[in-house]
Amino acid sequence: MGNISYEFPVAKDDFERAGEASSKIKKILRQLGMDSGIIRRVAIGAYEAEMNLVIHSLGGVISITIDPESIIITAEDNGPGIEDIELAMKEGYSTAPDRIREMGFGAGMGLPNMKKCSDDFIIESVVGKGTKIVMKMMLKDGD
Amino acid sequence: MTVKEICARLNLRSLTGECGMDKEVKGVYICDLLSWVMAHAHAGDVWVTIQTHTNIIAVATLLELSSIIISEDAEVEEDTIKKAIEEGIPLLVSEKSSFMVAKDLIDIGIGS
Ligand SMILES: Nc1ncnc2c1ncn2[C@@H]1O[C@H](COP(=O)(O)OP(=O)(O)OP(=O)(O)O)[C@@H](O)[C@H]1O
Numbered sequence A: 001m002g003n004i005s006y007e008f009p010v011a012k013d014d015f016e017r018a019g020e021a022s023s024k025i026k027k028i029l030r031q032l033g034m035d036s037g038i039i040r041r042v043a044i045g046a047y048e049a050e051m052n053l054v055i056h057s058l059g060g061v062i063s064i065t066i067d068p069e070s071i072i073i074t075a076e077d078n079g080p081g082i083e084d085i086e087l088a089m090k091e092g093y094s095t096a097p098d099r100i101r102e103m104g105f106g107a108g109m110g111l112p113n114m115k116k117c118s119d120d121f122i123i124e125s126v127v128g129k130g131t132k133i134v135m136k137m138m139l140k141d142g143d
Numbered sequence B: 001m002t003v004k005e006i007c008a009r010l011n012l013r014s015l016t017g018e019c020g021m022d023k024e025v026k027g028v029y030i031c032d033l034l035s036w037v038m039a040h041a042h043a044g045d046v047w048v049t050i051q052t053h054t055n056i057i058a059v060a061t062l063l064e065l066s067s068i069i070i071s072e073d074a075e076v077e078e079d080t081i082k083k084a085i086e087e088g089i090p091l092l093v094s095e096k097s098s099f100m101v102a103k104d105l106i107d108i109g110i111g112s
């Protein structure tokens, strides 16, 4: 099997369609007959990354690459970037405004969730430019 | 126990008709913070929450939850109901608090 890749644009503040990219990613993995454990991890990681693009970024793209050894989810946005990544990674840290919190977002658990469900997690950010997150989930026999 | 049985025994109001009613309920998760639900709810769980916007359907679908119980008679947007039907997620409403819903679920033997 060669590498398979898909890209999904995610718009800022588009709560109407929020979650669609992750749902499509999940459907692709199901069609490939992947194991439910790896599907759950990918779904969680993709969802948290997608919601952060909707809530905190100016918009961006989520992509998935599937190769024989792993699934890689990448979220890349067009800004505003994260000033203090270490702080942003802390459980409970959130800058979400009240109207967003009322919807149940802003627990400050998205980035920690992403890290937890990845075997390899990379976050890079440049203020004024944007944030890039790469989550790698290794496939095991049976996935 | 199926969603349909729970709906009947707890006197819940289904906003999604018969949609998904034969799903098996395996457990319960109660929380209004979506990232906590994403991290801790399990496939087959019934999710009790006061959140009503469309994103709760995305969460339920991604985690393969069996159904959602909206507590406190919170008003549910039309878009949420439409999406729930599309995705086959039963949306049930209770006038009780999440705590009382939990108590009722325990009383009928769910989660024990
Ligand atoms: N793509 C992004 N662009 C800019 N800032 C971001 C981005 N992603 C996260 N952040 C910042 O990092 C903080 C922590 O993110 P995290 O996903 O952990 O929590 P949250 O989104 O605030 O709440 P939750 O994910 O629990 O709903 C955010 O509040 C925000 O300040």
Ligand SMILES: [Mg+2]
Residues within 6 Å of the ligand: A048, A051, A052, A106, A109, A110, A111
């Ligand atoms: Mg988040």
